[in-house]
Amino acid sequence: MKNGTRFKAVVAAALLGLLLLSGCAPKGEQTIEIRLGEVARTVFYAPQYVALSQGMFAQEGLDVQLATIPGGDKAMTALLSNQADIALIGAETSIYVYQQGAEDPIINFAQLTQKDGTFLFARQTQDSFDWEKLKQQNFLGQRKGGMPQMSLEFTLRKHGIDPHKDLKLIQNIDFANVASAFGSGTGDYVQLFEPQASIFEKEGRGRVVASIGVESGELPYTVYMAKQSYLNTNSEAAQKFTNVIYRAQEWIAAHSPEQIAEAITPYFKDTELAVLTSSIKRYKEQSTYAMNPMIEEKEWKNLQDVMASAGELKSPVALDKLVNSSFAKQAISSNSIGNTETDVKKSATEATDTAVDAGGSP
Numbered sequence: 001m002k003n004g005t006r007f008k009a010v011v012a013a014a015l016l017g018l019l020l021l022s023g024c025a026p027k028g029e030q031t032i033e034i035r036l037g038e039v040a041r042t043v044f045y046a047p048q049y050v051a052l053s054q055g056m057f058a059q060e061g062l063d064v065q066l067a068t069i070p071g072g073d074k075a076m077t078a079l080l081s082n083q084a085d086i087a088l089i090g091a092e093t094s095i096y097v098y099q100q101g102a103e104d105p106i107i108n109f110a111q112l113t114q115k116d117g118t119f120l121f122a123r124q125t126q127d128s129f130d131w132e133k134l135k136q137q138n139f140l141g142q143r144k145g146g147m148p149q150m151s152l153e154f155t156l157r158k159h160g161i162d163p164h165k166d167l168k169l170i171q172n173i174d175f176a177n178v179a180s181a182f183g184s185g186t187g188d189y190v191q192l193f194e195p196q197a198s199i200f201e202k203e204g205r206g207r208v209v210a211s212i213g214v215e216s217g218e219l220p221y222t223v224y225m226a227k228q229s230y231l232n233t234n235s236e237a238a239q240k241f242t243n244v245i246y247r248a249q250e251w252i253a254a255h256s257p258e259q260i261a262e263a264i265t266p267y268f269k270d271t272e273l274a275v276l277t278s279s280i281k282r283y284k285e286q287s288t289y290a291m292n293p294m295i296e297e298k299e300w301k302n303l304q305d306v307m308a309s310a311g312e313l314k315s316p317v318a319l320d321k322l323v324n325s326s327f328a329k330q331a332i333s334s335n336s337i338g339n340t341e342t343d344v345k346k347s348a349t350e351a352t353d354t355a356v357d358a359g360g361s362p
Contacts, residue, residue: 032237033063037084039075040175041068041267043194043279044117045088045222047289049264051248060240070176072146079106085230086241088112090147091220091295092307094322099314107231109324110224110242110293110331112249115213116151117221117288118191121182121200122209129209131159139167140187143175147221148191148212150310155215157309194279195271202275214286219303220295231324242327245293246335252289257281293328295319 038045051057057064069075072089076097079087094106122129134156141163142149149171153163163169173181182190183205192200197208213221224245231238252260261276268276283289300319307313 031061031063032234032240033065034237034241035065035067035083035085037067037069037075037078037087039068039072039087039089039222040070040193042117042196043264043268043276044113044283044288046260046264046280046283047112047245047248047252048088049267050251050260051244053263053266054248054251056244056247057241060244062237062240062244064241071143071174073143076106079225079227085234086224086226086238088222088224091223091225091300091303091322092145092147092150092312094223094225095304095307095313095317096145098317098322104227104229105322106225107228107324108220108223108225108295108322109231109238109327110245111220111222111290111295111299111328112224112245112293113222113288114218114290114299115221115286115288116147116211116216116219117193117283118148118151118212119194119197119208119282120152120210120212121190121192121197121206123182123188123206125204125207131156131161131210134161134189135166137168137188138186139163139169140173140178140182140190141167141169141171142178142191144171145310145312146175147306150306150312151212151216151221152191154306154309155212158215194282195268195275198275198279198282199271211282211286213288216306217302218296219299219306223295224293239327239330242293242331243335246328246331249290249292250335252284253291257284292332294325294332295323295328 038048052064052066067078067084069078069084069087072093075084075087075089076093078084079089080097091108091111094108097106127133141152156163156167161167170187173186178190179192179196179200181187182192183200191212192208201207224241226234226238255263257277257280260280261273264276265273297319300323304313304316
């Protein structure tokens with residue numbers, strides 16, 4: 001797509017989004033504000049950005065205020081301290097809170113991704129890859145107890161590698177700065193989410209050599225969660241929210257990487273469209289995005305197997321202790337959208353040729 005055409009399409013989508021946000025609440029209903037905290041800004045969460053950019057939340061009468069809070073520990077702190085109503089974090093964080101004996105437990109109610117979203121990235125671009133090459137290499141790791149690190153360790157052990165004995169593991173860098181540290185020359189290997197992996201490949205900083213998501217299998221990697229007390233008193237809001245997530249998941253399943261990239265562009269204003277497209281293609285090809293908001297028993301078990309392998313699980317936690325499936329079940333049973341085309345983006349693309357600055361990332 002030529003730059004001018006793409007620019008007009010993005011501008012039109014932004015204008016239509018503003019119109020949707022200002023007037024799409026069901027007639028006679030008061031808009032419900034939800035403070036949503038996400039653990040990162042990544043293409044890994046594409047269904048969420050589709051829901052926002054296509055006005056799906058607004059159509060349900062929800063005013064979602066999105067904030068990026070880097071790191072699962074920090075995002076959970078925001079949830080526990082009532083700085084966020086709902087958080088998008090790895091489901092393992094709810095288990096940690098439960099293990100500490102929380103009186104108001106954190107409940108998982110809608111799954112967004114069903115596999116790890118990181119890719120093993122090597123600085124060396126010439127040699128073929130096998131897992132043995134990792135031994136005695138400088139590996140720029142993630143936070144201890146976080147899902148990226150635990151999924152990595154789970155995968156490494158599958159391949160006969162002890163992450164703490166066979167690697168020169170570096171874990172003193174904050175989650176938000178891991179990619180920039182690698183870009184500055186720290187480490188021979190690193191885990192990267194998209195679009196950062198594709199950006200680094202394009203810049204010639206290395207290459208993707210393996211998918212941790214494919215290696216570690218299906219699990220509730222990132223999930224929408226809230227305090228039990230919030231769900232008890234805001235069940236209508238939680239249901240509307242889950243309805244939207246399911247619609248967005250169906251939208252993702254029905255659209256091409258190119259279409260999805262166009263839809264989420266306002267949330268990645270500094271990333272080239274081609275990079276967004278290739279990132280989404282990678283995730284779609286390995287079925288990273290969950291097809292619906294349900295957290296299945298086998299996924300919950302695999303999550304705990306990963307945690308146990310990392311030494312982070314005190315004792316198994318039953319699914320029904322920390323997962324409320326009622327919202328997901330209702331969303332699936334009452335959904336009337338199906339895998340039909342959404343007219344919002346198409347209308348936005350055709351709506352106007354007006355050239356205005358669409359602004360920054362929400």
